[in-house]
Amino acid sequence: MDDAREFDVVVLGAGAVGENVADRASRTGLDVAVVEGALVGGECSYWACMPSKALLRPGDALAAARAVPGADTAVTGPVDVSAVLARRDEVAAHWDDAGQVAWVEGAGLTLLRGHARFAGPRRLVVTTSDGDVTVTARRAVVVATGSVAAVPAALRDVRPWTSREATSAHVVPRRLAVVGGGVVATEMATAFADLGAEVTVLVRGDRLLPSAEPFAGEAVLRSLVDRGVRVSLGAQVTSASRDDDGVHLVVERVTGDDDGVGAAAPETLTVDEVLAATGRLPATEDLGLEALGLRPGDALPVDDALAVRGVDGGWLFAAGDVTGRTATTHQGKYDARVVGDVVAARFDPRPTTDVDDAAVAGGEPLSRAAEAEAGDWSRYRATADHAAVPQVVFTRPQVAWVGRTQAQARDAGLDVAVVGYELGDLAGATVTAADYRGRVQIVVDRARDVVVGATFVGPDVADMLHAATVAVVGEVPLSRLWHAVPSYPTLSEVWLRLLETAGR
Amino acid sequence: MDDAREFDVVVLGAGAVGENVADRASRTGLDVAVVEGALVGGECSYWACMPSKALLRPGDALAAARAVPGADTAVTGPVDVSAVLARRDEVAAHWDDAGQVAWVEGAGLTLLRGHARFAGPRRLVVTTSDGDVTVTARRAVVVATGSVAAVPAALRDVRPWTSREATSAHVVPRRLAVVGGGVVATEMATAFADLGAEVTVLVRGDRLLPSAEPFAGEAVLRSLVDRGVRVSLGAQVTSASRDDDGVHLVVERVTGDDDGVGAAAPETLTVDEVLAATGRLPATEDLGLEALGLRPGDALPVDDALAVRGVDGGWLFAAGDVTGRTATTHQGKYDARVVGDVVAARFDPRPTTDVDDAAVAGGEPLSRAAEAEAGDWSRYRATADHAAVPQVVFTRPQVAWVGRTQAQARDAGLDVAVVGYELGDLAGATVTAADYRGRVQIVVDRARDVVVGATFVGPDVADMLHAATVAVVGEVPLSRLWHAVPSYPTLSEVWLRLLETAGR
CATH class of the missing domain: 3.50.50.60 (FAD/NAD(P)-binding domain)
Incomplete structure (x- = not known):
């Protein structure tokens, strides 16, 4: 291996966040490397979201069947432990990242296997199995190293x-x-x-x-x-x-x-x-942050374009758990898409005249001008981090929420109406299980007549959340939501009941 | 029983639609009667949505469990037929409408048990077990008699x-x-x-x-x-x-x-x-429509305030299957809410000066002025009937759609982009079942950058539909939907994939 390499952009960490940053940053033709010392694919694929859901799903499916008269007697056993663990192994790809490596390489990115430490601005030393390599980023470095327990x-x-x-x-x-x-x-x-x-x-x-x-x-x-x-x-x-x-x-x-x-x-x-x-800590302990005047172990504070605050030159970005801003794969990936698009636009290597109207292969135009003017809710700003972060917990009942809790909304100074409804009172619950129990609560900003937070608790509510997320992000007024008819008899009919309860 | 009675409003049919019309029409103080010759609660409660879902749910729950490695071997039998039928009997309230009757009476409505036929404008003859009663509606009649096979x-x-x-x-x-x-x-x-x-x-x-x-x-x-x-x-x-x-x-x-x-x-x-x-036919065969110059057996064509077209005086309304406009309980109930609010506002018995700012108990103000000016998407217009009618079919896989199909959008002259994604390719599908198969497709109006239709096919997609319904009704642009982050690893992540596929 050469002992000195140069790229336009270097991304530290090849978890879901780093992969998305690198993929999107490369869309204007930037030359992007990803550095990863462990498995490509990251925590979520091997030690978090995916294997945990594989462990939880069999019990969930049996509990759902046991709750239905006419189906209950057909369920005669608990989960088969060895089969559950075997399935979990499959879902975690047997902790083999060959598939993910193939994706990275297929996306035209360079994968550097090793541990990176900053030696100075835009300069890193990557410790690989073949020795140290000095890596220089011509344009930007994005830290996406995640977190540790x-x-x-x-x-x-x-x-x-x-x-x-x-x-x-x-x-x-x-x-x-x-x-x-x-x-x-x-x-x-x-x-x-x-x-x-x-x-x-x-x-x-x-x-x-x-x-x-x-x-x-x-x-x-x-x-x-x-x-x-x-x-x-x-x-x-x-x-x-x-x-x-x-x-x-x-x-x-x-x-x-x-x-x-x-x-x-x-x-x-x-x-x-x-x-x-x-809880978790940002994985910044051993990145050589001291060479940049930052403190190892701290989160990297970022602005809404995911640029790290307090570092001169506009070359350092961060996304995902390492920012302390988000703690989930999906929100980290959202930040990754934003920073990837920001980097692709700010450091667009194409002549300026070609850029503004240029459609990037497979995507919308990425535009320097648009990035410079980007306001809230543009593709270049992670606005949802403040207003609409969703979370799903795959417990039994499942718990899913988005946006602000009642307390958070009040702390933010909003005049809120809080409206709740028992899912078990719905016709749809009656046909789902004999004794379905759950509750949905929405927090409404009275001034704007929009939902600013929603919480769902109950069996199988995970995929009910996105309707709330769309309502929060879309700032759809309750008066308009009144026309979004939920199908009968689904659990989504709770939306009708919530709106009726809110006084529509 | 008196052989002549008078009410402000008479609603024909006490199914879900008639019940909702009557309840909402009474909110400004109108005196409302509901006429029903069969079970109060209607087709949906006893012979359609509810019992059919009770028959389908046990098989669905067992199929879901059988599809999960580690749970599959715990499912040892088919559904228990007699238990399924017994549960269906419960869900259909053993075809006893006492609970629904109690609701109608508790809502302050008058229930007339019998079959109604028009004798002329605002005048009906109701055949009861005690003989015929002449019923006059001072203000309005709303036909909500549904449909027959x-x-x-x-x-x-x-x-x-x-x-x-x-x-x-x-x-x-x-x-x-x-x-x-x-x-x-x-x-x-x-x-x-x-x-x-x-x-x-x-x-x-x-x-x-x-x-x-x-x-x-x-x-x-x-x-x-x-x-x-x-x-x-x-x-x-x-x-x-x-x-x-x-x-x-x-x-x-x-x-x-x-x-x-x-x-x-x-x-x-x-x-x-x-x-x-x-298929189904509007239940208008034996309503005495000939006394109004309308043809028995025909659907009752309505405008967006649910007033029947071609009848003078503005006193005749219709909602639900009988209009030929909708064929589902949920959309019929939507129309019911609209016509109920229209009737409550147009015939508001309170002095005009009290009305405009008056908050009706348990609800928002109903306003004559607002009704007169009501445009699309107001509470007084059934705008969603044209743009955003949802339907869920509880087959295996389930099928759910809202708004326009690709063909309907093109027939309406829209320049559409059609974007599809296989649900089985999602991480969320991998943990849901070993071989999850399904597909989601959205139809996008390019000119407005909004979703005008969406179709979901797959196990348990019924409650995924509402996110699409909110997006269609809210006219949330794709550029904003990009910020509505679906949680990982849920099936809702299909939204991210659809937007990526659409070129975001």
């Missing part, structure tokens, strides 16, 4: 599972403790309960899914408890040890307004494995 | 099942012939195949679901055939007889451009029951 100090010595080990597990622990109450914690508690583990969830806070509306976490909590999962709120692991009997966790009660650990006697919980699901 | 002449003598007998059946015929290829035909073929019947579908035309995009009917046809249903296209029943061996159908081939019956030798098909699913 945060492991609490009390658990570090016992080498706990993180989301990686949980989603790729080949053995189901008999007793599993899950530390945390967010998306990873609730999804993995659900999955491992399906797989037969005795699951205990230890949550420091006073509810599950704290970033969602409170009724969402309450529904998931009730359902976990109904299925035999122990959920302990206000519980903090203060120390841990591992021996031949398993992992011993010392758990204390969190009490008082100061979140201090209380005076009640600590309890010891012994399990076979413990999953640390206590 | 059309039975082809060749089948009349054998008293075939219609949708009513099929959805309320208490015995599953060993051999069932379904005549027709539309929504009722395909749904009931699917349901009775689940219940163990040997089903033959006889379709005069050359495809199933002729009002949908062709790929929808093709997918349903393939699936029916794969599950052992015989589907015969271009097949017309020319005569039929019934004896102790069952029903004998003489089936001839439809050939040639003139749809004539061909020269090939007719075949005889013997079955235990035959379902006539060949």
